[in-house]
Amino acid sequence: MLFVHDIDVFHGDAQALDKVSLEVPERSIVAIVGANGAGKTSLIRTIAGMHRPAAGIIRFKDRDITGLPSHEVCDLGIGQVAEGRQVFPSLSVAENLAMGAMIPRARRHKARNLERVYAMFPRLLERSGQAAGTLSGGEQQMVAIGRCLMGEPELVMFDEPSLGLAPTVVQDVLRTIRDLAEGGLTCVLVEQNVAVSLKLASRGYVLENGRMTLSGTGTELLADDGVRKAYLGM
Incomplete structure (x- = not known):
């Protein structure tokens, strides 16, 4: 569903991503793990159209979306749950949810989608x-x-969806992501809890200093000595 090939991203003179590639199959959970500052959020924001890559290709459902503005990427069917939640604090819950239905693809089914969200x-x-x-x-x-x-x-x-939440709430959030994937949604998960995210994921990628250094199934990465030592303290 999503194909990223050799993208380079710069923030001023600093290179945030260096020839990063990944593939996300339809109806799967793909985890991206790495230390703070590794480039995970830069990757998410580049796919979402918030950063423009200096090189490389991003395809979604066989369509080249490289460099498209974020509102067009969103209207093609790529959503983002940003780090830190970023709700509109002075707006009501209902008004916040209504903001999500403003893109053209969602306007027709606003009532149906609201009912679905409230049921969830x-x-x-x-x-x-x-x-x-x-x-x-x-x-x-x-x-x-x-x-x-x-x-x-x-x-x-999902960019760090458990950040700052109590452990019991974290389990609820990750269970929601699993349920969404089982319901047919394709998910990319950037999560500080490496062990849990790799257990959830069918495939994972390790991002270090702006470069993809390792990939494999979630099970394979959990068993990798380097991953265990760097991220699991084992």
């Missing part, structure tokens, strides 16, 4: 009139995921 997260229905900034971190993450789903994506990129 009943607490958001209870809080629909409450300002999003007054919610707990876990509830805000529900809003962020729900807002993304309102855009009818076919592929969703």
Whole structure:
């Protein structure tokens, strides 16, 4: 579904990504792991059209989307749940969710998608009139995921979805991602909890200093001595 080949990305004079390649099969979870500053968020933002690559190719469903602006990428069916949730704090839960349905592909089915989101997260229905900034971190993450789903994506990129959440809430969030994938959504998961993300993923990639250094199934990467030593403390 998603094909990234040899992309280079610069932030000013600093190179953030160096010939990075990956493939994301349809209806799968693909994990991208690496230390802070490895380039994971730069990769997500480049795929989403928020950074323009200096070289390389990005294809989505056999269409070249390299360098397209983010609103066009989103309207083609690529959604993003950004690091830090980034809800609109002064808007209500319902208003935040409505923002996700503003792209052309989602307008026709806004009511149906809202019903789906509320069925998935009943607490958001209870809080629909409450300002999003007054919610707990876990509830805000529900809003962020729900807002993304309102855009009818076919592929969703989750950037550190468990960051700053309590352990019990983390399990709920990761279970939601697994359930979405089992329901047919394609997922790219950037997650600080390397062990859990690789257990969830059918395939994983290790990103170090802007370069892909290792790839394989989630099981293979969990068994790799280098991965275990660098990220699992084993």
